[in-house]
Amino acid sequence: MSTVAETQIKLTPEHDARPGATVRSRLQDLLPKIVLAPSFAATIIFVYGFILWTIYLSFTNSKTFPSYDITGARAYQRLWRWTFESDPPSSWYTSITNMGIFGFLYILICLALGLFLAILLDQKIRGEGVLRPIYLYPMALSFIVTGVAWKWFLDPGLGLEQTLHQWGWTSFHFDWIKNKDFVIYTVVIAGVWQASGFIMAMFLAGLRGIDGEIMKAAQIDGATTFQLYRRIVIPLLRPVFLSAFIVLAHLAIKSYDLVVALTSGGPGGSAWLPSNFMYEFTFKRNEMAVGSASAVIMLMTLTAIIVPYLYSELREKPR
Amino acid sequence: MSAVTSPARQASSGVSARTINRIVIYGLLALFALFYLMPLFVMLVTSFKTMDEIQNGNMLALPQSPTIAPWFKAWGETCVGLTCAGIKGYFWNSIKMVVPAVLISTLLGALNGYVLTKWRFRGHTLVFAMMLFACFIPFQSVLLPMATILGSIGRFGASLQNATGFNFGLGNSTVNLVFVHVVYGLGFTTLFFRNYYEAFPTELVKAAQVDGASFFQIFRRIMLPNSMPIFVVTVIYQFTNIWNDFLFASAYAGTGDVMPMTVALNNVVNTSTGVVEYNVNMAAAMIAALPTLIVYVVAGRYFVRGLMAGAVKG
Numbered sequence: 001m002s003t004v005a006e007t008q009i010k011l012t013p014e015h016d017a018r019p020g021a022t023v024r025s026r027l028q029d030l031l032p033k034i035v036l037a038p039s040f041a042a043t044i045i046f047v048y049g050f051i052l053w054t055i056y057l058s059f060t061n062s063k064t065f066p067s068y069d070i071t072g073a074r075a076y077q078r079l080w081r082w083t084f085e086s087d088p089p090s091s092w093y094t095s096i097t098n099m100g101i102f103g104f105l106y107i108l109i110c111l112a113l114g115l116f117l118a119i120l121l122d123q124k125i126r127g128e129g130v131l132r133p134i135y136l137y138p139m140a141l142s143f144i145v146t147g148v149a150w151k152w153f154l155d156p157g158l159g160l161e162q163t164l165h166q167w168g169w170t171s172f173h174f175d176w177i178k179n180k181d182f183v184i185y186t187v188v189i190a191g192v193w194q195a196s197g198f199i200m201a202m203f204l205a206g207l208r209g210i211d212g213e214i215m216k217a218a219q220i221d222g223a224t225t226f227q228l229y230r231r232i233v234i235p236l237l238r239p240v241f242l243s244a245f246i247v248l249a250h251l252a253i254k255s256y257d258l259v260v261a262l263t264s265g266g267p268g269g270s271a272w273l274p275s276n277f278m279y280e281f282t283f284k285r286n287e288m289a290v291g292s293a294s295a296v297i298m299l300m301t302l303t304a305i306i307v308p309y310l311y312s313e314l315r316e317k318p319r
Numbered sequence: 320m321s322a323v324t325s326p327a328r329q330a331s332s333g334v335s336a337r338t339i340n341r342i343v344i345y346g347l348l349a350l351f352a353l354f355y356l357m358p359l360f361v362m363l364v365t366s367f368k369t370m371d372e373i374q375n376g377n378m379l380a381l382p383q384s385p386t387i388a389p390w391f392k393a394w395g396e397t398c399v400g401l402t403c404a405g406i407k408g409y410f411w412n413s414i415k416m417v418v419p420a421v422l423i424s425t426l427l428g429a430l431n432g433y434v435l436t437k438w439r440f441r442g443h444t445l446v447f448a449m450m451l452f453a454c455f456i457p458f459q460s461v462l463l464p465m466a467t468i469l470g471s472i473g474r475f476g477a478s479l480q481n482a483t484g485f486n487f488g489l490g491n492s493t494v495n496l497v498f499v500h501v502v503y504g505l506g507f508t509t510l511f512f513r514n515y516y517e518a519f520p521t522e523l524v525k526a527a528q529v530d531g532a533s534f535f536q537i538f539r540r541i542m543l544p545n546s547m548p549i550f551v552v553t554v555i556y557q558f559t560n561i562w563n564d565f566l567f568a569s570a571y572a573g574t575g576d577v578m579p580m581t582v583a584l585n586n587v588v589n590t591s592t593g594v595v596e597y598n599v600n601m602a603a604a605m606i607a608a609l610p611t612l613i614v615y616v617v618a619g620r621y622f623v624r625g626l627m628a629g630a631v632k633g
């Protein structure tokens with residue numbers, strides 16, 4: 001902070017004396033708002049305005065090109081019908097079922113693995129400085145790169161299966177990535193690989209923030225390590241769980257690239273998530289209204305998770 | 320941690336239990352390190368192998384006769400769609416998009432954060448909340464209107480081109496993507512700077528105001544010189560996000576010479592014509608990953624801090 005004190009500030013005392021002073025000082029008063037205005041306007045137009053536009057489109061019968069005649073909730077009715085069309089599954093049914101499987105497993109495994117690794121790393125480990133970046137680097141990669149790497153690794157003819165066959169375990173069979181019933185689980189594997197290290201870092205930061213005195217007191221009282229973590233540490237980490245959940249839920253609903261790069265949508269679109277559904281219906285199948293309706297549903301799901309969280313975060317510290 | 324158990328048990332079996340404990344912990348940590356390193360390792364060794372070796376050898380084996388030919392081929396010769404000039408052009412597309420997008424969004428974020436903390440007005444929390452929420456929306460909900468608008472701007476640019484000989488960047492894919500990334504990155508950059516400036520002593524700003532320093536003078540002379548850490552965090556965060564983006568890139572620059580790196584890589588890998596050259600694919604993936612990996616290696620500390628700041632507010 002010492003640089004602040006040393007910083008020289010040019011004084012401009014003359015500005016009151018001149019005739020244009022009032023205009024200038026009023027301009028000075030407005031300046032902060034003028035500076036903020038373009039960003040805020042951009043947010044209003046390109047976020048909220050566009051969301052309204054998308055909602056509008058979802059009530060039209062837009063196909064290849066947008067049409068602006070309101071024709072009612074047909075797109076939603078179709079989605080609703082497709083929601084229950086499980087045999088043969090409609091693409092929407094597949095997408096939302098996959099979202100459920102992927103979202104649940106991805107969030108659960110990332111949280112569990114992240115917490116587990118953070119606890120292990122917190123046992124005064126030698127070489128923590130080496131291990132931490134190894135767990136974390138996947139977060140720096142693009143989903144496309146992750147997808148390419150795992151596609152190769154999980155390919156039955158090239159990757160893991162082939163390798164184990166060469167090592168003599170010829171009965172080993174692992175073709176999930178080509179199997180329409182299991183392909184979504186390969187997305188979970190790659191997704192967990194990418195994000196769990198980051199969740200670990202969040203938990204580790206949380207663990208390091210816990211008061212050592214509390215731990216010591218519990219140890220003196222004769223708590224076992226397991227009890228210590230179950231009864232004291234993990235409850236103290238609640239805010240971290242919440243933040244990690246929000247990050248993961250948000251990543252899960254937005255996941256699009258990973259499915260594209262890893263599975264190209266899977267056999268017959270069996271790996272689709274709602275984001276893939278939206279993209280395909282809007283840009284490839286010329287069902288713009290249905291695509292928009294699915295985007296609105298995605299947005300509403302995320303809003304239901306994010307808004308209460310943001311509300312509590314912004315309210316917590318009244319300023 | 321075995322020190323927690325009762326002193327009597329500790330005396331009898333303390334040393335060996337502790338040792339076993341440590342071995343288990345280190346074993347597990349090493350195992351997970353392998354899990355995280357494996358895909359990168361496979362990608363790296365494969366990119367240095369010949370096709371012969373890939374088809375007949377083991378995925379995990381080190382290259383017998385390492386060759387960097389796949390890297391050169393990926394950079395300068397491999398086919399992306401119908402053009403076979405390597406990925407170098409797309410790599411530069413990404414650079415040309417990332418640099419301005421990162422700089423503009425970071426600078427705007429700094430100014431916004433400065434206003435939202437030091438020049439508060441009625442409703443500043445609402446303005447911030449609205450910008451913050453924009454970070455979290457699924458971009459699918461704005462994808463189509465933006466495509467429509469960019470399309471109209473492109474047509475306008477083309478008619479300007481006819482009339483004046485210049486299109487002023489209107490309709491240019493790189494310009495479009497810079498614009499899109501700035502708009503949808505503003506929420507995050509504003510969040511970062513707002514949280515950072517929140518902790519910055521307001522008295523200094525007040526004192527400077529009393530001395531007659533103007534809005535921009537205070538920003539330039541007081542705020543900026545003390546903002547280095549948050550600039551690093553924001554730039555890294557934005558760089559990683561924009562470089563890795565695929566959704567906007569494929570929607571607004573998904574074909575032809577204008578594709579950014581991620582879209583081009585996806586095209587290379589999913590091209591089904593001819594023999595699939597896995598070594599070239601892996602080299603291309605490595606090239607696409609290198610910029611962000613290098614940033615991560617050089618400034619990992621800031622990278623993590625940036626991700627955290629995006630997760631834990633306030």
